[in-house]
Amino acid sequence: MDGKRVGAGPSAPHRGAAEAGLTTGALARRLGVSPTTLRSWERRYGIGPAERVAGRHRRWSPRDVAVLETMCRLTSAGLAPAEAARAARNEASAGAPQPRAAQDEAITGGPAPAHSTTAAAPPSGDVRQECRGLARAAVRLDAPTVEERLAAAVAGFGLTRAWQEVMVPTLHAVGRKWATSGDRYVEVEHLLSWHVSTTLRRHTRPPVTSAGPTAAGPVLLACVPGEQHTLPLEALNAGLSQLGIATRMFGAAVPAEALAAAVRRLGPAAVVLWAQARSTASLPLAQHIVVTEWGVRGARSRPLVLLGGPGWAGRPSRGMLNPTSLPQALDALAVACRQPGRER
Structure with a gap:
């Protein structure tokens, strides 16, 4: 001593x-x-x-x-x-x-957070204020408040509306700020994306299995080759899990050969292909998945294919669905999996 x-x-x-x-x-x-x-x-x-x-x-x-x-x-x-x-x-x-x-x-300069009070659930219709509060917290790199505001948005609006009206607009706003500021604020976009992903996974229920030998297969979720934007698929995966629909999430940039092999092995009821950019939206790949078959001769099946993301805009989608929102995708997949329609 x-x-x-x-x-x-x-x-x-x-x-x-x-x-x-x-x-x-x-x-x-x-x-x-x-x-x-x-x-x-x-x-x-x-x-x-x-x-x-x-x-x-x-x-x-x-x-x-x-x-x-x-x-x-x-x-x-x-x-x-x-x-x-x-x-x-x-x-x-x-x-x-x-x-x-x-x-x-x-007085002592200790590490107590400056604004760590738990955010109350937002009142209905107060979406714009939620977006502003979330964006400001992200710009300050205030991770605790970002987490609180995301949790409050889901609690107040529900997962689907929180994704469409709070998370997506705020991500777009931060992305525009980064694009127009000479590569500044990249750290803000990364932090916000991480916490959005964390929130979505926190509201994703454990994977379920299809019940019975005649039940529809799972929904396969994958980004096309070269595509790294997984957040929309994570939101869809969370929504499907809350409906009790079995999914298989493959995430970013799935190689074409691996995707085709997974379809043949799983026999999915539907395949969702996400493409954020037109440069990654491969129509030949989507058409190949549409005609992929499995099962015994005389009783073969094919998956329903959903094209998600702005990369598919203007592309021919014969034999495929192209929902423009998370609720549309959830409704279409609920039908494909022979589930009751989403609660509106």
């Missing part, structure tokens, strides 16, 4: 630093934003350190930290920054008590 008393508390210099509050850099790391953002909020909305000492770095008191935590929480919920700043100031002025844990962490 070095002779220091265990639990004696911080030394005098450490106490002085703690009492002085957080530096701008430490606060930025705690909140998951940049120091530039903090300076911008101070300049635009008047949210800054309440006390300043000439010739020294600015220090943020526990009360200052609480105001900024409230602002981060409100913006992640979809509120405009100016409105969030006004509400955060009003809450502080009203003397709202700050949790003891937040006081301790604000």
Whole structure:
């Protein structure tokens, strides 16, 4: 032992630093934003350190930290920054008590999350606000809030509507931001995609088997060769699992030979081929799957083929279905698997 008393508390210099509050850099790391953002909020909305000492770095008191935590929480919920700043100031002025844990962490610079309150289930029809809140959390790389907002969307809207009206629009918005910013925000798109995938898998029930020897085979889900976009198939897989329909998910870029072999081995009721881009949408492959047969002579079967994704737009699809939404695909596959139609 070095002779220091265990639990004696911080030394005098450490106490002085703690009492002085957080530096701008430490606060930025705690909140998951940049120091530039903090300076911008101070300049635009008047949210800054309440006390300043000439010739020294600015220090943020526990009360200052609480105001900024409230602002981060409100913006992640979809509120405009100016409105969030006004509400955060009003809450502080009203003397709202700050949790003891937040006081301790604000002073010591500990790792407590800045806005980890559980998001409430969104009210019906409030989809646009959900998209804004989710996008802002993703841009801040605020993984806990992204998870909370996705879970709240599914709880409030159901899986299908959450996918169509919250997840997809937000993914598109982040993708456009990346495309127009010179390859910036790639990390934002990757983080959001990961958490969307995690949410979809969390709501995917364990695989089921077809009941009885005469039951329809499973639904085979695969991206065509060269295609890496699996999220739409993951959403469809989750929806089918909730209907109790057996599936086999093969994921990204399945080689043509492997896909054909899987069809012959499984005898699926349907095959879904996803192509995000026109360059990967191989019509010869789809036509080959359509005519693939299995079974004994005189009682052969063929799969129903669904073409999913914008890559198939404008392509001839004789003998194939081309649903344009997740509900359409679920309805078509429920019929193909001889299941009752989806609950609307």
